[in-house]
Amino acid sequence: MSGGTAEGRASSLGKEVAQRQQGIPVSGTRPSVWERMRAGRMPPGLLFALLALMLVVLLAVAAGSGAYPISPGRIVAILLAKMGWTQGGYEPQEMGVLWTLRLPRVLLGVAVGALLGMAGATLQGLFRNPLADPSLIGVSSGAALAVALTVVFGNLWWPGLARALGLALLPVAAFSGGVLTTMLVYRIGRTSLGVSVAAMLLAGIALNAIALALIGLASYMATDEQLRNIMFWNLGSLAQASWPVVGVVAAVGAVAAAGMWRLRSGLNALALGEAEARHLGVAVERLKAWAVLSSALAVGMAVAFCGIIGFLGLVAPHCIRLVAGPDARVVLPGAALLGATLTVAADLAARTAVAPAEMPIGVLTALIGAPFFLFLLLRAKNRMAEG
Template sequence: METRHRLPTRTVLVAGGALLLVAFAVAASSGAYAISTGQLWGVLRDAWQGVASPSPEHLVFMNIRLPRLLLGVAAGCGLGMAGALMQGLFRNPLADPGLIGISSGAALAAGITIVMGAWLWPVLPRTLGSWTLVATAFCGGFAVTFLIYVLSRSEGGTRMALMLLAGIAVNALAGAGLGLLSVLATDEQLRSLQFWLLGSLGGARWSAVMLVGVVVALACAVALTLAPALNAMALGEPQARLLGIDVERVKRRAIVVTAFAVGAVTATTGVIGFIGLIAPHWVRMVAGPDHRIVLPASGLLGAALVLAADTVARTILAPAELPLGVLTAFIGVPMFLLMLRHYRNRL
């Protein structure tokens, strides 16, 4: 049997943290309004000292770029961690949070709100204001995930094969619904719908950063407590039960944690694909299958990948901006095909 050299835990986590810091620094200084390293250091020093500088770089960084970067960190961390959870739950390195319908459900709910919201629930905009789309998208993602979970229940347990098939069917149905909404939408609605479906950090604001940051932090904390159980379940569910693991409880918690994390991210940024697929896979390649390492390292790498992709998205055609989901797809699809080739004899 082929053995691979695995990096030590501390090395993996330090490397992930360093990669995130580099991605953050590059993203902070790049954009339509470039900020040099010296200017960035001055802005950070003034912010630390509580000095409100009127300089353009201070206003651009503190009011526009910083909330965008922090939202990207939270989004990437949540997606990477959720992908590691799903791969551990399905015991398959090709699994993705989208399998349980969170992203498609959120997208469908957002599409309904954009195209038909004024007719279906006219009271919500007056009650929730600008949070209407975020709230409906989150509820839609959670509702579809709950539906898939119910459909996967059989003989008092959750069957992962049934969950996979139910997820494929419900995702296809959500895609059909989005296609119908695209036909019914006006030009303005269609532009909003398409931009939201392709994902972006352009709408970042401090309230969204706080919401996603808190939800992702809590989700990551709960996910780390599931790491030993996921390690046991990698041996198979019967063996995990013999070791005293409540398998059904672990499944429920993992699904709920993933739904909250990815639902909050998708509701505020739109659909950002493939981060939850490639980040855990790359971590496993260098660190091995131990979820005590894979979960936190996947969060760090996911955050770094989102920041890097967003930097390219807002600089390659500056001052225009590419949708973030387009770049993650360009990266993720070739990676997925390579992974498919690597694991083809195991599927």
């Protein structure tokens, strides 16, 4: 059997599995809008259109809201002026606020939210568990530990590196710590028969506990200023946004998103189980490696510049799955759009709720995500009791 034939069979199987999971009759053609509606699922085209509309409207509101409000008409005038189409219609101060502060911040929120949403959808498909979250594989805790150690001991351990990197020191440390921790989790999960998902999960839990203990030790040894920096990073913020940061996150994030998107058919097939997926031509071990690497790259890049923004990787893909079904071809882009929308909305609330001060965005996402997690847990418990 050729590789192309195996890939085609896996893709075809993934589509059939997704249809069966949604309660849609399997036929030789793509399910119609009416078939999806009868199965209680929203058609993907309608879902994507609604999410995109919500995101565009929210971007306009977020760009104009804050301590210095800017009307939608002025925003349009500034954007047209930047494109060289018109001149005037706005104040110079409005141009500075929008172009230097607001737009980079909302676009960074879009990129970070999309990456966290896609990473959550990928890992939930890999673990075959809707309660899975990117923090399970140690990216967030590893990044937080690297930041804590750099803040407290950076000037003692590597003063030359701190001077060379300057403001980029903490993002580089966070990204490196997240990726290294994920690689360690993956290495622990490897067995002679391949990568054990259960072993990876347990390794992630253990390394998360170790990282939290070391973060506590570093916090105990930190000065008041260092402790504030560690806490601010752990609670998450988009305050570091700038056009260079947006460019880096978007470029690296596009690579990670492409890596996760290419796994869509394999994730659908994996829903049947590893043995069945292998029988149908899916390279399961390669799928696991790509899923872990791509999600680690996505979450590591988000955490590197924005700190820990929890629960988005849990909430966004699960909401899409509830509305449109478990098809990875729908869940991955849907989770990206919803994750972006939730991140921009949370940042807008963080900037305006206690203006002119700013709340950490991670506090707001935790207030939304933690109750949602408990709801999912109780729902799963009730299903097991009924079964």
